[in-house]
Amino acid sequence: MNILCSIILNKIIRTIIYAIVLIIILLYPIFFRLLGLPVKYKFVEEYNFKVNEPTGLKMAVILPSDGPYQEITNVDISWEGDTEIIDHGTARVVRISGKLEDSFCIRIKYTAKMKTGRINWDEKVIDKYIQDESGIESTENLIVSKANSIAKGKSIDDIREIYNFVNKHIKWPTGDRIGSEGDVQSALTALKTGEGVCGEFANLMVALCRAKGIPAKSISGLFIPLLPGLKKPIWNHQAGAHAWVEFYADGKWHFADPSHGGAMNFNSIDGLHLSYGEKESIKQIYDSSVKWAGTDYHLIVAMSNPLKFVVATSSENVIIEPAGFLDTNNRYLFFIAAIIVLIIAERLLICHHPALSLDSHG
Template sequence: MQLAIRHDTVYRYEAPVHYSIQQLRLSPLTTPAQIVTQWLVDAPGKLDAGRDAYGNALMTLVLTRPHKEIRLRVRGEVETVPLPDGRLPEGEGPIPMQHFTSPTRLTEADAALADFAQSLRSLDDAAGLLDTAARVTERIRYEAGVTDVTHSAADAFALGRGVCQDHAHVMLALCRARGVPARYVSGYIDPGDVPEMASHAWVDVWIDNGWVTVDVTHACFASEKYCRIAVGRDYEAAAPVRGRRVGGMGETMDVSVEVNVQASQQ
């Protein structure tokens, strides 16, 4: 499947920012599951490219002149392949597997989550993962605007509402409470009739000596409709944009994402 992706982000500040540094995880990698055919990240300054500890493509933007706005523009095309039973055709990666069994601030299981984890039928096979995803979305109804990036899995579970990021964090908390390695995935999805869901989050779970990738929000495997951008232990490690600044006072952010399916080129 050929996915055409457009992602625009604009930060605006009440007062001039004198210095800012931004880490951008906005570029997919070519892997056995996807081929990047075109990709461009445009920013108001030089981008230094590298990799982070998880192997994600990482760009760093440093602005030292006063500015009241930062515009980031992403355009690209990715060809994806079907993943039977959600199994990724790749190995462990650069991080020891034990790292993905350790909770973080956003994925710590409180008493309620720990009890829920123990009630699950199974987390060590593909069918069990889909069943768990369905139970998570039953407990946490999808609703935009009720949580933000600071809310933890425990927060969303108690609230009973949230978005894809919350579903992913709860799934990670449940897996780790049961000693099953799992990691957060950020990326894009062909959203069908729900364009606001084009920017997405899901999880990879390590079972039977391989990663199985699951979209918790839709209780399905994350297959060819998905473009993977970054992985980490939680959102903070895989966020599309993270940074610091000096000055600026108040900040607003506008984000627009579009994903369209292109006709396959023969």
């Protein structure tokens, strides 16, 4: 009986160890974050064109660039025509032009190395980051009054109080989205209604910070899923559009995601937030891309989230299917390989130590 119990216990222990190994492989960003290690992702954007006749093409794609908690490398563009890359700081624009002779797929790949842990950084503070702007109504009496009731000063503890308030005050809408007015994700509306999506969470936190004279900005980007699917999402991206906050305190800039909330998303980076930069700046880059592409050509499509691109052609008879996804083949192949290795190791262990097998004691 004691031998049987020992065998069962060994079996349970080995199963737990194998499960832990497989979970670490699948959810490695969580463990990298706990260890403060950077995480690498391979991003792919595909733009499939279907044309019935040769047509001129002008296309602009906005991609992320290097930032305080990310490094973008290995940018590869599958296009034989003219390509120009314009760097705008935290974002870059790829301008593609030439002629489509036949149906074609323009594929853009890049690698993002994401930092994790407590990351603070130096960056110039400009007046814009303490001023009122569209959707961030920091001078409105209601917002000023609320900011003064939440925070007494400008310390990081005061900002944490603002962060916690926003996270608890705003609820994600369950029906029709009412947290914004038109295209503007309004901080004032979110404060009044208590409803909104990530953009309202970010804008309200920024507005409350600015009302206290604390520099802050609303950031536009992508949130990377822990387990991306294998299917390519047409007219979408596996990493969903997201918004969060960067704020200035104690002489440094810091990160916060009020829509996710919790201690882990305040003044700490999880390696899952890919930044395109300050939201208003990205809007200006997008608007200028629309103007550039639409000059002399027919504007076919313009998309600002989660993919950010503009397409114009000399012919109107063009169909495009865009898709954004993460290249996770290596991770899933590694997962399958790990399962095979563990099974082989289990068989070899039993072959060398038959007493560990339950079957031998049947």
